[in-house]
Amino acid sequence: MWNEKYDRDDFLYGTEPNEFLRIASLVLPENANILSLAEGEGRNACYLAQQGHQVTAIDASEVGLEKAQILAEAQNVTITTQLADLNSYDMGTEQWDAIIAIFCHLAPRLRQKVAKQVIKALKPGGFYISEVYAKAQLQHNTGGPKDPDLLIDLVEIQQSMPQFNWIHAEQTEREILEGTGHTGIGWVSQVIAQKPIGNPTRPRT
Ligand SMILES: C[S@@+](CC[C@H](N)C(=O)[O-])C[C@H]1O[C@@H](n2cnc3c(N)ncnc32)[C@H](O)[C@@H]1O
Secondary structure, eight states: OHHHHHOSSSOTTOSSOOHHHHHHGGGSOTTOEEEEETOTTSHHHHHHHHTTOEEEEEESOHHHHHHHHHHHHHTTOOOEEEEOOTTTOOOOSSOEEEEEEESOOOOHHHHHHHHHHHHHHEEEEEEEEEEEEOGGGGGOOSSSOSSGGGOOOHHHHHHHSTTSEEEEEEEEEEEEEETTTEEEEEEEEEEEEEOOSSOTTSOOO
């Protein structure tokens, strides 16, 4: 499905980064090692690389990732792309300074699995940054999935990473103008969460 959507001359969500990510990424340390989930055509990975970060971008669409590399070349930055399905991708252990997921809309069971991997794969003190459409987005016809199961409310994100520190956690309505894919006022869940320095996978005693 995504290969067909991306098989076009322009970029479905444009070549500018997601506006929330632009601001949220200010929390990142210099030269951060970042994993971008469901990167698509590369706009967010290229922006982070422009800021001096080392970015690995994964997506299940080879067409999207080919365009991501074309965008990186045009912007004179280097990004690593990996064709991978989040159903089977292993993010590793305490490996990343940040993991980002912008409009990464997965089925509920896979979302839970991915959240557990994010908790494990971030270094202590690492950041999880995400913006996704919330369930109330069904009111609008401005982008995002039409299946309510794929829309994600803030409470669910927070419950899936209970030990994290919430630097920013908001469910809000904002204007999103990103290519022809996101075209106006939308309901979103936004988070900037930090993994505690202690080991959050061990129960507290
Ligand atoms: C709405 S697009 C967002 C793309 C990009 N993050 C952006 O904001 O421009 C959703 C992306 O999720 C990817 N995706 C969906 N399911 C996936 C899965 N199981 N594993 C990896 N990528 C997936 C799609 O290929 C698509 O590129």
